[in-house]
Amino acid sequence: MNKNELIFCPLGGSGQIGGNMNLYAYGNEENQKWIIVDTGVSFADDSVPGIDLIYPDPAYIIDKKNDLLGIVLTHAHEDHIGAISHIWPDLKCNIYATPFTSVLIQEKFKEKKIDISNFLKIVKLNGQIDLGPFNIEFVSLTHSILEPNGLSIKTPAGMILHTGDWKIDPNPLIGDKINEKKLKEIGNNKVLAMICDSTNIFSPGRAGSELDVRESLLKIMSLKSKRIIVTSFASNVARMETIFYCAEKINRQVCLVGRSMNRIFKAAKQCGYLQNIKNPIDPRESKNFPREKLVYLCTGSQGEPMGAMKRIVKGIHPDIYIEKGDTVIFSSRIIPGNEKKLYSLHNDLVRQEVELITEETDFVHVSGHPNREDLKDMYNWVKPDSIIPVHGEHRHMNEHINFAKEMQIPHALRIEDGDVVRIFPGKNPEIIDKAPSGKMYLDGNIAVGEDSQSIKERKNLSLNGYLEITLILNNSGKLNKPIISYRGIPENNFDEKIIFEMEDNIFTTCRSFSMKNKNQEKNLIETIKQNCRRLIKEKTGKKPYTNINIARL
Numbered sequence: 001m002n003k004n005e006l007i008f009c010p011l012g013g014s015g016q017i018g019g020n021m022n023l024y025a026y027g028n029e030e031n032q033k034w035i036i037v038d039t040g041v042s043f044a045d046d047s048v049p050g051i052d053l054i055y056p057d058p059a060y061i062i063d064k065k066n067d068l069l070g071i072v073l074t075h076a077h078e079d080h081i082g083a084i085s086h087i088w089p090d091l092k093c094n095i096y097a098t099p100f101t102s103v104l105i106q107e108k109f110k111e112k113k114i115d116i117s118n119f120l121k122i123v124k125l126n127g128q129i130d131l132g133p134f135n136i137e138f139v140s141l142t143h144s145i146l147e148p149n150g151l152s153i154k155t156p157a158g159m160i161l162h163t164g165d166w167k168i169d170p171n172p173l174i175g176d177k178i179n180e181k182k183l184k185e186i187g188n189n190k191v192l193a194m195i196c197d198s199t200n201i202f203s204p205g206r207a208g209s210e211l212d213v214r215e216s217l218l219k220i221m222s223l224k225s226k227r228i229i230v231t232s233f234a235s236n237v238a239r240m241e242t243i244f245y246c247a248e249k250i251n252r253q254v255c256l257v258g259r260s261m262n263r264i265f266k267a268a269k270q271c272g273y274l275q276n277i278k279n280p281i282d283p284r285e286s287k288n289f290p291r292e293k294l295v296y297l298c299t300g301s302q303g304e305p306m307g308a309m310k311r312i313v314k315g316i317h318p319d320i321y322i323e324k325g326d327t328v329i330f331s332s333r334i335i336p337g338n339e340k341k342l343y344s345l346h347n348d349l350v351r352q353e354v355e356l357i358t359e360e361t362d363f364v365h366v367s368g369h370p371n372r373e374d375l376k377d378m379y380n381w382v383k384p385d386s387i388i389p390v391h392g393e394h395r396h397m398n399e400h401i402n403f404a405k406e407m408q409i410p411h412a413l414r415i416e417d418g419d420v421v422r423i424f425p426g427k428n429p430e431i432i433d434k435a436p437s438g439k440m441y442l443d444g445n446i447a448v449g450e451d452s453q454s455i456k457e458r459k460n461l462s463l464n465g466y467l468e469i470t471l472i473l474n475n476s477g478k479l480n481k482p483i484i485s486y487r488g489i490p491e492n493n494f495d496e497k498i499i500f501e502m503e504d505n506i507f508t509t510c511r512s513f514s515m516k517n518k519n520q521e522k523n524l525i526e527t528i529k530q531n532c533r534r535l536i537k538e539k540t541g542k543k544p545y546t547n548i549n550i551a552r553l
């Protein structure tokens with residue numbers, strides 16, 4: 001590799017929806033420069049107990065940090081910025097983002113007590129930056145958050161369009177419209193490759209507009225006579241403004257509930273959005289208003305255990321409760337994987353005789369990602385030579401390749417995290433290497449790898465229960481009565497008899513070892529462990545996680 005070449009390498013988000021992190025490089029063996037586009041998180045499910053956040057393993061780029069020119073952020077969704085304050089301390093490079101995204105990432109660094117001001121470079125909307133061989137132009141798109149940007153990345157080898165997340169919303173209500181003129185201009189200048197959002201590739205038609213949701217919500221809300229509680233993604237500021245708009249029209253006060261709802265409200269105001277709305281009232285204050293005069297806008301649209309919606313439904317919110325005749329509107333998508341949590345919440349509401357409105361019953365939500373007709377427009381504007389689908393599971397990216405063929409795009413490549421892809425003019429992009437890629441799990445406040453002992457042990461404990469045996473030996477090596485304790489083992493057949501059996505077994509085992517000989521201790525522990533686990537397995541069917549201690553007096 002002596003010639004200069006252009007490389008693309010996704011470390012996260014190609015193979016799953018979430019945890020987006022992409023690398024671009026330009027140069028040759030002696031001199032190669034890198035940029036990172038987005039550093040996002042995904043959220044853990046029950047399969048990893050005790051873990052909230054997962055993000056791409058950044059080891060590959062940490063290795064190259066001396067040649068790293070910066071992190072460029074497309075927009076402020078957690079799947080694009082959520083890992084920034086966890087990854088940055090190992091990179092200490094500049095970060096480039098538009099104003100709204102900057103406000104939100106500043107908060108993330110503040111939480112970690114890092115002063116990022118010297119490294120955070122605020123880019124104006126449709127602005128551009130030069131990073132070594134990369135000339136990067138931010139292109140305003142529309143999505144489900146303020147200030148979504150595509151990136152046109154010019155290099156001496158040609159131009160890439162990295163779309164980030166987008167859809168075509170003719171009436172986004174807040175923020176700019178999609179910069180169609182710029183996208184067409186980019187298309188006229190020959191785009192080597194488009195790295196494109198695949199989330200809604202299976203959805204026909206168009207993603208739809210925030211304006212249509214506003215009109216529908218107003219119709220629905222104006223018919224309600226009691227308390228109205230709406231839940232949606234806090235980051236969707238257009239939706240938030242819609243709730244203020246509808247409340248004003250039907251003569252109600254808005255009350256924002258939940259930490260992230262208030263955080264986003266403040267950030268949007270700080271950046272000059274939401275200027276013409278009435279101030280919300282405080283949840284404590286809301287008790288002084290009759291219920292027919294209130295609209296609550298809450299966090300927890302996915303049934304999150306700590307979200308405001310869940311706490312209100314369970315009756316444990318300090319300021320807000322719900323009564324028969326009230327209406328709850330889920331103005332959001334049911335994210336695949338969250339069905340169980342959400343349907344249980346829906347059932348609780350129906351049991352309390354609260355009217356339930358969701359995307360399954362009414363038109364109360366539009367997606368922020370491109371459906372097939374939106375994609376067609378983008379392809380026609382940008383006319384890329386190659387397509388590399390990202391932001392999807394394998395099935396999404398595969399269908400996106402089929403779509404690209406239908407659209408007569410000359411070249412397309414299906415990739416996954418870790419693929420090192422060479423992009424060159426007039427040829428199919430090519431996977432030339434595999435970068436180490438994997439996941440980091442935020443366990444408490446420590447980042448651990450996928451095969452971490454702490455996660456393995458917790459899984460084991462949560463599935464099988466726990467048995468602890470302490471052997472106390474006096475100075476002549478004689479064993480006292482062992483102390484046996486256990487947690488999470490079913491009790492029905494687990495009577496005193498089995499404790500006696502274990503004690504007997506332990507005494508017998510100990511007699512076959514020389515208790516004074518420390519070298520035999522490991523074997524002794526292993527034998528006792530195996531015997532006791534087997535005994536419990538016979539009685540209860542469970543094989544507990546077992547710990548044996550030996551104390552010598």
Ligand SMILES: [Zn+2]
Binds near residue numbers: 075077143145165
């Ligand atoms: Zn997004």
Ligand SMILES: [Zn+2]
Binds near residue numbers: 391
């Ligand atoms: Zn995304």
